[in-house]
Every structure is written in structure tokens, then in C-alpha cells.
Amino acid sequence: MKFIDGGVTAPQGFRAAGIYAGVKACTHLTQAEAANFAADIRSGKRAPESKNDLALICADVPCTAAGVFTSNLVKGAPIAVCLKHLQDGKAQAILANSGNANTCNADGEEKAEAMASAVAEALNLRDEDVLVGSTGVIGQPLPLEPILTAVPALTQKLSTHGSLDAATAIMTTDTVPKNMAVEMELAGKTIRIGGISKGSGMIHPNMCTMLCFLTTDAAVEAKALDKALRFAVADSFNMLSVDEDMSTNDTCVILANGKAGNAEIQEGSADFTAFVEALKALCVKIARAMAKDGEGASKLLVCAVSGAASDADARTVAKAVICSSLVKAAIFGADANWGRVLCAIGYAGAAVDIHKVDVDFTSPAGTLPVCRNGAGVPFDEDLGKKILLEDEITVQVMLHDGTAAAAAYGCDLTYNYVKINGDYRT
Incomplete structure (x- = not known):
């Protein structure tokens, strides 16, 4: 097992992208103003800011999928959507924004579903195969216009080298992106697991982490993938704290597309144990990076x-x-x-x-x-x-x-x- 570059696009069959949509800038604008703002960005009339704020990860084929989420009683609307979309243990894409948490809003779930639908339409997927995440200020309505306007351009930017752009897009008070991967040999096949994450404050999870998106080209049965994820986060993200404030939007999801060509990993097998150890090693490395980048931290x-x-x-x-x-x-x-x-x-x-x-x-x-x-x-x-x-x-x-x-x-x-x-x- 060794750590490698590439993040979520290190595994075969995954692409990613990041783009500036203007989510935070549009939060206090009227719907019409936000629509005009977003249109100006896409047309080039308004220069985008230096940091991306909308990320997309996509697999070339349907994936088995699993997720763990905040145990806070106050939960962001994207979590409700993810829980529904993960009921069949499958997904193929993840869309996430920074700049607004989409939490404690009457129309939050409707907007989170609209985010998923926009990606599904652009990539010809089922709505329920798209997961969503949001991070930023709590309690402010999510401006949907800049996100929907940016999705077509975002999908066009999808690349096998786009992981760092996606990692940058989900950052809030982070000072550095978290973008890493691990490679291992499993039954004669090369398996890769990649991850990006954000989080430097409001970090005290009791389930997983702030926003963490993981990909693997291993073939893993859905229940085994869920169990592997829970084992991995128990010794990584559940052991992480910056300020003892548990976020409302903590989300950790993993997609497995089977492109490595290994025999499907089943719970309890030797391959399962090896996969869990590699996933845990990656999650610990990510957790350490988030702790070191805690808000205001020097150590x-x-x-x-x-x-x-x-x-x-x-x-x-x-x-x-x-x-x-x-x-x-x-x-x-x-x-x-x-x-x-x-x-x-x-x-x-x-x-x-x-x-x-x-x-x-x-x-x-x-x-x-x-x-x-x-x-x-x-x-x-x-x-x-x-x-x-x-x-x-x-x-x-x-x-x-x-x-x-x-x-x-x-x-x-x-x-x-x-x-x-x-x-x-x-």
C-alpha cells in the first residue's frame, strides 16, 4: 500500500471538476439579481473570483455507494436528499457547493433536489443517482440560480485531472485543499482509493467528517462498502476534533465503480480486511490534514x-x-x-x-x-x-x-x- 497523487480521480473511471458559480456572492441578492449575476459570470461580463465554489465528481458507470452523516439533530437539506438517494446503495455523481450550507431553510430540500436534477439532466443520469453536499453559512437561503447556471459549464470541465479543482471548490476557511489517494494490490489487481475533503472549523464529528468524498475503482458489494466506510471513519474522522462544534452538514460518501476488475469484495473476506485497512489509512491521512489546518491552528x-x-x-x-x-x-x-x-x-x-x-x-x-x-x-x-x-x-x-x-x-x-x-x- 502506498499513497499517491490524484485525489478522487486517481481511481480508474472517475472525473472531477470545480468552477466558480458565485454562491456566496448571490446569497443576499434577489432571485432576479442572482440570475443576472450568474449569467454575467458565464458570459464573461463579470470576472470569476479566484476560488472555485462548485464541485462535481462523476463516475463513468453506475457505482455502489455508501454514506455516513452528522448525528446533529439539526441537519442540512443535502443530507435528507443523500439519504433518500442512497437507499438502493447506488450513485454515480456528487455535486457540492461552498458558500452556503443550505441548512434551516424551508425550501432547502427542494433546492437540494434541484441541484441533483440539474446534474442528472446534464449527464443523462437518474436524479436519484446524484448525491449533493453544501457547506458555508447556516440559516441563509441557498441561491439556486448561480448553481443551475454553472452546471452545464461544470460538466464540460469534467476531467481525469480535475480532483484538485474540486477539492478547492469545497473549501471554506480551509487554507489548503485536502486531495490525496492510496494504491494497493488486491488479488493480483491494482486498486486505488481517492479522496477530497474540506473542514477546518465546526469540526467535532460523531459519524464521519465535514465534507469528504471518496472514490474507488474496486468492486465492492454495497453492504460491504457501507461496513468498510463505517470501520474506516471510526478510527479517523470520529477521532477528529478542532473545536467541539458538530456541524449540521457533516457528510462522508464513497463511490465504488469496479473498474479495477477485481472479484467483488464481500464482507468478512480477506480482501475486505485489506480494503478496510487501505481505506482507513487514507481517512486517517485526511483527518490529520484537516486537524493541522484547523481554523487559526499553528500545530x-x-x-x-x-x-x-x-x-x-x-x-x-x-x-x-x-x-x-x-x-x-x-x-x-x-x-x-x-x-x-x-x-x-x-x-x-x-x-x-x-x-x-x-x-x-x-x-x-x-x-x-x-x-x-x-x-x-x-x-x-x-x-x-x-x-x-x-x-x-x-x-x-x-x-x-x-x-x-x-x-x-x-x-x-x-x-x-x-x-x-x-x-x-x-
Whole structure:
């Protein structure tokens, strides 16, 4: 297994594109004004902005498909549409916009269905074979005109090299696109899995991730694909948090077109296990990238827990540490304040004997033991500062209660997080 370039178009039989439609710019315009704005962009009378805001991913053939979505009681309209369209375990295209979440709107579901219909008409697909996603400001009506006007041009841009354009189109406060893929050999066939994602704030999923779109050329039975996705996100996106705010639009979907020519993967087989491991590796890589690009973040924060009594305890402890505002602030300040780590472990709710706990801070600059058997040990403050000034920090926690392990992914808490979110809407 190796990581490769190409994102969602690395697997055979997938194309992608991104385009500027003017979604955010049209949010506060009347319907007529939005229509004129969109028409001016497409005709060249108005110059497009530098960042795409409408993405399309399309398979050459029908795919098996699966998805997981936010557990927030407030859900974006695109999720309702995706849930309906995924009932038969099939899909062939994904359309997603940034600039407006299409959430908490009376006409939201109708507009999400219209997005799917526009792509279906342009690509000669069934409406129910098109999935949709939206991200941006919550509670503002989605301007449909710029999206519908842009779809024909967007479909014409579809390319086997269009993954990066699509990844850029779904970005909001992200500073870098997340666009990656993995390749593996399976029963003599080369299998590829690609992914793009967005998310740097309002990230605390308990299902999957913000917006993440995955593709594979493996042949995978629908129920097996659903199970594989859920296994993969359990140790990746469900272990990710930037700010403990769970989004209303969290969506992670995967399309499998079978172009690799492998025997269809069934749940419980050796091929299934190998596929899950590759999918999980890709999802962890994406999750780490999102955590490192958290709003205002300057450092990736990982908590690696070992020696837990159960997988659930390991995950609970790891998430508690990377979610602690006090830990995150200490990491930002390069302060080896390990007591905050113990504090988070103590309130996490896991079955832990705190008198057995060991804690180390590690980074490319070295390892700093700070706690043994639940008590502090002498350490060099200057070395601690040097280690914590790196841009990737791991808090290693050994519980000595069992053999289970888990890792969680987060970031430091900086002044810029407040600045970004203080005027996000206005």
C-alpha cells in the first residue's frame, strides 16, 4: 500500500471538476439579481473570483455507494436528499457547493433536489443517482440560480485531472485543499482509493467528517462498502476534533465503480480486511490534514493512547485530551503543562486508574517524559519548549490497564480561531 497523487480521480473511471458559480456572492441578492449575476459570470461580463465554489465528481458507470452523516439533530437539506438517494446503495455523481450550507431553510430540500436534477439532466443520469453536499453559512437561503447556471459549464470541465479543482471548490476557511489517494494490490489487481475533503472549523464529528468524498475503482458489494466506510471513519474522522462544534452538514460518501476488475469484495473476506485497512489509512491521512489546518491552528495535536482496558476507553481518553481547551492552549504556547492532560483523562469518563498513567510529549525534536504513575517527574523546561515549538505534537498516554489503543487528532487553540469565528457570517 502506498499513497499517491490524484485525489478522487486517481481511481480508474472517475472525473472531477470545480468552477466558480458565485454562491456566496448571490446569497443576499434577489432571485432576479442572482440570475443576472450568474449569467454575467458565464458570459464573461463579470470576472470569476479566484476560488472555485462548485464541485462535481462523476463516475463513468453506475457505482455502489455508501454514506455516513452528522448525528446533529439539526441537519442540512443535502443530507435528507443523500439519504433518500442512497437507499438502493447506488450513485454515480456528487455535486457540492461552498458558500452556503443550505441548512434551516424551508425550501432547502427542494433546492437540494434541484441541484441533483440539474446534474442528472446534464449527464443523462437518474436524479436519484446524484448525491449533493453544501457547506458555508447556516440559516441563509441557498441561491439556486448561480448553481443551475454553472452546471452545464461544470460538466464540460469534467476531467481525469480535475480532483484538485474540486477539492478547492469545497473549501471554506480551509487554507489548503485536502486531495490525496492510496494504491494497493488486491488479488493480483491494482486498486486505488481517492479522496477530497474540506473542514477546518465546526469540526467535532460523531459519524464521519465535514465534507469528504471518496472514490474507488474496486468492486465492492454495497453492504460491504457501507461496513468498510463505517470501520474506516471510526478510527479517523470520529477521532477528529478542532473545536467541539458538530456541524449540521457533516457528510462522508464513497463511490465504488469496479473498474479495477477485481472479484467483488464481500464482507468478512480477506480482501475486505485489506480494503478496510487501505481505506482507513487514507481517512486517517485526511483527518490529520484537516486537524493541522484547523481554523487559526499553528500545530497538529495528536493524542496516542495505549494500555487501555477497551477500545472505547482508549478512544474516550484520546478525544478528551485533544478536545481540552486548556491542553490546546498550552500546546499553542509551547508550555509543557502536563497536569492539564491528567485533568482531561480524569474527567473523560473512561475506566482508568489514574495512579498508573504515564505521559510523554513527543515531536520531531525529541521525547519528554513528564508523568509516571500519575505523578510528575523532573524534566528540562528548555527541552520541553523546544519539543512543543514543532508544528506536529503527540501526547503519548500509557494507561497500563490493558492492551487497547487509539489515536485522536486535533490542533492548538490560537488567537486567530476567535478572530475567524467572531465575524464569520458578516
